[in-house]
Structure formats: C-alpha cells, structure tokens
Amino acid sequence: MIKDVAELFAAEGEGARSILERLKEGAPDALDLALSANLPKGQRKRLRYAKNRVFPLLLRLEDDGERGAALDDAAEAMKLGKKILRGAFERFEEENLPERAGEETEEDLAPEPGTERHGRAMELLERPDILERAAEDLERLDHVGEWIPKQLALVCAVSARAGHPIQPSTHAESSTGKNYLWDKVLSLAPDEMVIRRTAISAKALYRTGESLKGKVLYLQEHVGSEAADFTFRVMQSDGKLVYESTEQGPDGAFRTVKHEKEGPLVIVQTTTESRLFEENETRVFPIYLDESAEQTGRIIESTLRQAAIGEVHGEEIEVMLETWHDAVRVLEPANAIVPYAERIEVPTHKVRIRRDVPRLLSVIRVIAWLHQRTRKRDAAGRILTTEDDFRKALELVSESLNRAWKSLSPKEEEVLELVRSLPDAKRQNGFLRSELKPPSGMQGRRVQETLRALSESGHLNSDGRKGPQGYRYTMPDKTQELGLGISLRPQRDGGEEGSLEPDESAPDDSRRSGTEDEPEEDEPEENERGEVLRGSAREDERAAETPDLREEEANARTREGDAEGLPTDEEVDHLAGLTEVGWFRAVTSWHTTEGGQAAADSGEDPVAHWLRDNIGIYTRDQYPYLTDFYEVSPWVGTSEDILNSGAGDGGERVEPPAAWPSTPEEMDARLKRIIPAMQQQIQRFFDPGLDLWHEEAGIPFGKGSDGPRNDAHLHAELWKNENTAEKLWVFVALKPGWSPPDREIEEAVCHYALTGQGGGSASRLRTDDSGWDDEDPNDLDIFDMND
Template sequence: MLNTSNPNNYEYTTKHLEVHILGGIKTTKLETLRITLSVQKPKQHNVLRHSIDLYNDNQVEKLVRKIAERLEIGTSIARRTVQDLTKELENYRFVLLEQSQVTATGKQLTATEIKKAEAFLKSKDLLSKTNELIGKSGVIGETTNRILMYLIFTSRKTNNPLHCISLGSSGVGKTHLQSKVAELIPEEDKVEITVLSANAFYYFNRTELQHKLILIEDLDGAESVLYPLRELQSKKRITKTVVHKDTKGTTKTIHLTVEGPVSVAGCTTQESIYEDNSNRSFLLYIDESTEQDQRIMNYQRRASAGKIDKQGQTDAVQLLQNVQRCLKTVTIINPYAEYLELPQSVFKPRRTNSHYLQFIEAITFYKQYQREKKYDEQTGEEYIETTIEDIEEANQLIIEVLLRKSDTITGACRNHLENLKQYLKENNQTTFTNSEIRRRLRIKETTLRRYNKQLLEENYIQRVKSKTKSYCFEIVDVDEYSNLKEQINSALQNCITQIELAISPQSHHGQNGEVKTKKAS
C-alpha cells in the first residue's frame, strides 16, 4: 500500500519489495509522472536509486531489468510492482488535484452558515452593524477607515474595484489595520505581497488574479511592480511579449496576458512619492491622535491580562468571511448618478468623480440582499439599483476622503497644521516660534522645517515681526479647513436635495424616462 504520511518520502511496500518515492510527486504536467525512487528487498541493504518517468515505456522496461539484476528478483515481480505503484501514484495525484481545486474555490459553506450570513446581509443598518462586527474582530478605533477599507476590499468582486493606500508616520499601525481588515476577506480571494520581482506579475495564470485583493505591506518594498499594478488598476489587464523556445528548439514570440480586475491595497509613509498610484486610490490617513494611542494601549493591556474574548473575535471574523463568500457578482445601476456632482474644490475631479460613483456602487453591491432584482427588457441582464440611502451613507463615509483630495498640502502636513491650531487655541495664542513648537509638540527640527516650508509656500502661515531674534509665525486663516469641510458637505447635501426634488410627487416622468418637475402655481 502507498503511505503518503511524509510528503517528501512516500512508502510503497509489497511482500517482495520496498519502494520509497523521494520528494513526492508534482501535480503539474499530467502528461508525465516523473519520480525519484529507491528500491530494495525488505530488511536488506542493497538499494537501487533511480529517476524515471513512469509514463515512458522504454524507461520502465530498463528499470524492471535493472531491479531484477541488482536485487536478484524475477522480472515479473518487478514489473507488477512498478505497474501497481504507477496506478497508486496516479490515484493519489488525482486526490491532490481535487484538494487544490477546493482550496482555490474556497471553503464550502454549510446550510447553517449560509442562512446566518444571508440573514446578516438582510439586516437593517447593515453598514453600522458591519462596522461594529469589525470592531469585535479586533480592529481598535479607526471607525471610519475600517469600514471604508472593508467596502473597498469588498469591491474586488465588482467589475470596477476600488483601491486604497494607508498613509501615516512610522509605527502608527498602517500595516496592522490593513492586515486586520484583510483577515475578514476569505483566503482564496487575496494575494499578499512583501517583495515581488518586476516580471513576476506576468507569470500568473491568465485568470488567476481576477477579482482578487492584492495586499502590499509596504509600497517601498514593491517599487518594481508598481507599474504593472497601475496597468491592472486602469486597464484591468497586463500583457508582456517574450521570446520562447519550443521543444523543437524553434524560437517564437509569445504574449503573456494576465486578466483583472483586481483591488489593490498598500501602506506607505511617503505620500508624495507614489502620486501615480495614489491618484488611482482612496487615501486613508491613520488616526495618530493621543486618544487612539490610549485605545490601543488599553487593548494591549487587556490582551496581556487575558481579558480579550478570543472566541468572540474568531466568530466575528468567520461571519464576515462567510458574508463575503455569499456575495454574488451582479450589475449595479445608479438611477440618480446624473444628479451627483463633486465640489469644485476637489483636485483631479475626473478620476475622483469616478471613485465617488464606484464607492456608491460598492455600497449597493454589499447590500444586494436588500435590493429587488430587476431585468433589462432588451438584454435580459439581471441588475439591482442604487437607493438614496446608499448615496447618503456613501456621503457620510467619503467626506473625509474628499476633504483630503481637496487639500493643497500633504496629509502629514495637514495633521501638523491642525495640531498646531489646537495648541494655539488651548493656549490663547495667535503666534508661535519654531523652538516652542518643537518643544511642546515634540517634532524633529528637520520635520518641522519641511512642514513650515510647505505651509509658507501655500500661504497657510506667514512670518510676523518679533521682538526677539527668532522667527515668529502666525496662521493666516484658522477656519480654512472647517470652511472647506462645510463647503464639501453642502455640495454633497445639495445633490441629495436635488434627487429628492426630482422624485417628489410634484415631478413626473416623461415618455422618454426623463424626470420633469411641475412648476409650482
């Protein structure tokens, strides 16, 4: 019988011979069965070692004669042993193939698991309940970022996936947040990258990356693959032309194509370096406040004291993974898309507008079990429609993203400026010096100099005369950021108002489906 308990040394024992298959067998190239074996009589030390393709009849006949001569045994016994071994290895290889296919397609949910996941997807206030469950899974704080990231990861199943980059200074938990939220995505749906060579992406199977989540721990360690990643994000496919020699030695040109779409997530401390990638992504700025520090340290203390509900965390992770497995690919139509306009303050409005619409679609996709399935009269294609509630929830979550997209300074510099405003307000000051800020806010001199240079260039701060020799500064407009936030909020709310007016009882639909509003008498 074939014993495969040791994957690197299979054992096949008969009454007359003992065979060891060294290194196991490969599940690729089913047209061959190449192995390295050692053959001996039981309890003897005369061993024959040989590499062979068991599907090559000439090689098998030579092996049979060699076994008979070396071990002094009949050729009929040797031939029957090799034939039976070949059949056992074939059957085991089919078992391995079936197991690998199950792993690739993912876990098969039981009826109970499906019922529980679907009931959750049909529940009221789905996004807030999902956010609460993410917190139970072990993600501390970051209430907006974590639900944003989860929805972005969920969009991998749509035809227009979203992408995100987590930004923050070193040691604030960018990678931790990404990895914890990624735990809520089934293993079969994600690819984690630490370091990858420039050409590695082109050697995936054609559809191996379709609708996958690609996780990059640190963009600094994956610079070589950023270009093919950008192409996958934009064009949803990458192609490389290489020269290849066939078995006859003939040189020919072949095309290596890898199909998308994919959802990409990464972390970095250097926002300005990856501008081409950040333009295609949602920028999620990690909470670096002292309150968040306290929340994380309290959690660490409780974990060290053994007061964390590990089983509750595991159950939350399992439920959200099952929820992901229950989501099916479906077309999304947003009947209110024409009423949605971004604030004029947003930079690169074309790409940002596309992200905004895709994010609304991602929310609709996640709430597909609460939507009536409709069918296109001409094509018969199934689809679901976005509701005003989806748009309102998207506006609440995306306002911080749009605010950052409208800012003229980097996120790190903005965080410094807001901390500076808070410090001046608490101390009833309007001016400050570099030495004071370095000491009170504990900032390195080089970092502060870099922030000041950017703030001076963008006219957020200005120099003022001082009685001392040191430079003195003041903030030009303390309320500029809150005013910008109010402007964006008003623009988004205005879109909702326009939609509500359009679908109010005073409006009616024309024959061509266009919404027309009756004039008030």
C-alpha cells in the same frame, strides 16, 4: 506472515505506528517514481511526458521553494534545460491552476442553502448596517478606533468581487498599525480571495499562476515594490494585463508569447510616505490613519487589557469569521445603478476630480452590492442604489478626498483664518462677507472671490440664496459631514428618478427646479471700498415689473401682515436671531459609536421606545387630517426634559421604566448611542394623522396591528449656546425620502429659547407672550434672552 495493517497492529500494538512511519519515510513518492521510470527518447517526447506525468504532481506542492527544487531535479533527471522546463511549467500552471482555484471556491467552499452556515450568512447580509457591524466585529478582533477607515477598507477589499474595484492606499507613520488594520479587515474576507506578498517584481503579476479576477493583492509595504508601479497602474486603469515577450521553445526556436491576466484586482498598499508617485496617487483612495494621542491611548489600553485577561479567541470568534467568509462567498454577481446620479453636484476646481467621481460612484455601488439582499432591483435585475448609499459613501470617503483636494493659496489661508476667528454660532449658522474684516491690502471684491473659491473647494458651504446682502457662508464642523462641495439635489416633483427622457407633458419652464437648470446668480456688486451697491442686486429681475404691479404686491404683503398684526414667515429670520444670542447647530450627523451596539439596542431600549411613542411623524400642513400634534413637531427640549418625562397628569410621579437613565449626562450618552440606528433604520413611529382618522371614522385597529404607527426614521440635532453652555435636543420623525424641515426646526428652537416650552408652529409662537413687537416686524429684541 503479516498480511495487512490490522494484523500488524495485532502483532506489534502501538509499535506498529513507528514501523509504518519508517516505511513511509523510505518509500519513494509519486514524483520520484515518475522520474525513475523509463523516460522516452528525444527532448520533445520527454517534454510531453513531463506535461502529462510530472507537472500535475508539481502543482500539488504548495511551497514555492519546494516546487522550484523539484523542478530542478526533474530537469536534471529528464536531461532537459532548466529554462525550457520552467517556461513550459509556467504555461501549464497558468492554464490549469486558475480553473482549479475557481472550482474550489465556487463549489467546495460556499455553504449549501438550508444549512446553518448559510442561514447565518443570510442573516448578516440582511442587516441594514453591514459596514457598522463589520467595524464592531473588528473591535472584537482587538482592533480599536479607526471607525471610518475600517469600513472603507472593507468596501475596498470586496470591491473587485463586486465588479467595481476601488484601489486603496494606506498612509501613516511607522508603528501606527497600517498592516494591523489590513490584517484584521482581510481576516473577514475568504482566504482564497486574498493574495499576500511582502514585495513583488515588475513582471510577477503577468507570470503568476494564480487567478487575479475578483481578488485582493495585499502588499505589506509599498517600498520594495516600486518596480511594479507601472503594472499596478495598468491593472487599476484597464482591469487586466497583457504582456508579450520573446521566449525560447522546446525546439530551441524563439517565438513571441502573450501573457494575459484578467482582473479586476484590488491592490492594497501601505506606506509611510505622505503621497505615492503622482501617477499612482490619482488612481487610489488614500486611507489616513489616526495618529492622535487619543488613539494611542486607546491602543495602549487595549494592549494592557489583553495582557491582564489574556486573548480570547474561542469558538465564538471562529464562527464570526466563518460567517463573514460565507457571506462574501454567497453574494451574487450583479450590476448596480445610481438612479439619482444626475442630481449629484460635484465641484470642478481640480482635474483629479474627473477620476474621483467614478470612484465615488463605485463606492456607492459596492455599498449597495453588499446590501443586495435589502435593495430593490429593476426589470433587468440590476441593484438600485439608494440615497442612503450615497450618504454612507460620502461619509466614508470625505476624509480621503478632503486631504487629496486640499491645496490652498496664501490668500485662501488668510481668509479661512478670519472665518475661524468668528464665534461658533456665526461659523455654524452662517455669516455674510460684510461681517469679515478684510486683511490688510485686500479689497472686498477679492474677499468675495476668495470666499467663493473656498466654497467650491469644500472648505466652506454657501447657501446660494439670492438677496441684497449676498450669500451666507458656513464652516463645516468636524462632527458633521466634511465640506467636499458634493451634494445631492432634491428630487424633482413629478419626475421619475433615473429617467433618461424628459417629462414632455410639462412646459420647459416647469422642468426647472431650484438651481437645477438656473444659472448661478451673481452676488451684489460692490464699490472699490467693498460696500454693497444695494440697488443693483434686484434691479435686473425687477425691471420687467410695472410700478402698479410692485405697488399691488406691497399692498398685499401689508394686508397679510395686518391680518395677524405680526411679521410674515418670510420676514422673520429665526436663525439670524438665534445666532445673535449664541445658539448654533452643533451636531446634525450621527455615526455609530465605536464598540457600541446601537443597532441592536434601539429595538429594546426604553429611551428608543419613548422617542417612537412621543416624536410624531412630521407632516406640517401636508396631511389631510391636521391635529394639534403637528404644531409641536419638531420636538425641542433638554435631556432633563426627557429624563423627567415620567411625570404623569397633574405632576404625579410615575416610576420610570427599567434601564431608564438617572442623570441628564446619562441621558445624553444614551441618546448619542441609539440615535444612529434610529436614523439609519426605518422604524415605526407614532402617526397622529392616522390616529385621528381611525378615531373620526370609528374604525378600530385590527388584531396584530401596532396601532397608529407608520414607517419613518429619526432626524436628530443637538444645538448649543456658546455663551451659556446650554444644550437643546431636536427630534423629528420623517417619512422615507423627506428632508429635515430646517426652517421649522429653527422656529421651534427659537420658541423653546423664549418660552422654555417645546413645539415649533408659527401659530403657537405668535399667540404667546414672547415679547414680539407687533408694531415693528423688524424688532429682533425678542431674541434677547436677558429680557
């Protein structure tokens, strides 16, 4: 007689397996045993029996269809009404399933500290470029292009878990890859965080047994779920759902039952419609996909490459996905504040901006929450968002908000077309209203009002400078930050960021900085023909000055000019001169290239080394130890200048380092690849002032020191000449928190254009043979490159 499984295998060998399978198939399962037992008498006792013995077994069934069939079998076996039993099971499921799901997520799935998995997750969270890394990893998952949408989608996906839900809606034509984008992005999120549905009914979220808190509901198409639009709006606005219904209880009596589901929940919708229902549209961030021929080409190329080499999804990809899942799981709940929020300037021309501003702040907070391992905290443990978080958020949402806000009147469209017809240098560097030829029948005053409206809506940027000629306008370039009209004012000197109390030690007038509290000054008046009435522009502010005071100021300016025999800085408009000959800023904002390894490459790349060694930290005259070096910062030159930087003293050639580009075109490509990382990450640049201090003090640098270096980040600009197709690179190493010195950059570019030599100080510009007419400070013939 066979007593156990071991004896069975000894007797039957491999045949024992088939015997065990037949026994398993013929054996009743636990649910069958529970329903075949002696059931108690009376519906109330049988219902209690079902709660204690049957319902826990039903929860183990993962398939909804199998669970529903089993529930019908139980109702029939126990002689209970199907509706009564289903209602009781739904309440039991709601009370028990969320607790189990949360318990499994927090206790069973998060990696243990000290393990290899935990170490990989921490390494990812300590990167300064988490979102760019996510976009690169999605490239490895065969999702090409859509660099910004991928990053914004990930921010939305984790936003509910961060406590600041951002609701996305993805718009594109059929076959553009809307669902493919979200399938890949959500593959970076833990499985327990994502609820996938093809469609959903109006009350489904109220009655679901799943926990919704901190999760993502992924609806693959908005069509088919329109009935749930109201439910979505309530969840998006309130962060929870509360619903009362009248239901029949086990005793047959009807009673009111309250269903409550806690959020926050992110609801992902994709649609081919250009807009959702208006009430829903204002509650979401629309994500628009690239429908261009270039993106189609990238997708086809990727598809053909996969067909040629086959899909490679081995252990490396599994480890990558596991690392992302673990990283999201170990992120700690924490509030985030925006200390500089009062310095954010936002246009007020559309009502929907009232909802868009809180969403923009949520994007800033979520970005900081993702980077919580590298962000400072206040005394209350709250994450302090940085200005870099603001700039990154603006980069991600610009396209969405631009499309949402764009609605121009016919007159605005007409004036915008006039602006588009201007030369590139005028559009980029700035133009005056008087430089536009008004459309037929439009007076100058109306053109001026239209330009202001376009500036408020973000289609144009305005410098807001006071002057007899009025504001100077620029048109945002596609390669730069889009013109939303959202900006960050510089921090007030001496003020404490985020302080709710004013600085009482300073008089009221001293608290005013720039345009922070000053009323906007009107542009100069015009007559009916649109001509500027130049006398009116300054009369009000000059009225309080005496003639003697004005004469004294004029004499002082004359003496200052005579002292050097040259125009003062304020009198020389380098940008205007550069504009006249076709020079303009082509690129000032850089983004990591798709599929590039900028963050990793910049640490070892020889060109990155060259930049850190040769681009000194900018100090101008704000450093106690001035050096000759400060006079040649910003650095200006061509890619060929950098390429030939291997020439030693006296012109003797020095062998360039390994991996050094061999052509100007290769140098341009290399710079575009490494600049984003050097712009985003604080690195160690040469500090000429620190070097001079050590030299004069006779104090050597200590062992292990990296020498005369300090923390800074790279600011890079690419200038182009629309007349000659020339290009110039501009580099400045800036201390953390410093803004680019636009005036000095313009002066340095002008100096290079005149002399072919780098450097940007006023003293060097004034001592060379540039052709500056000392007798006439207003002579701008120096900008004639053909002289």
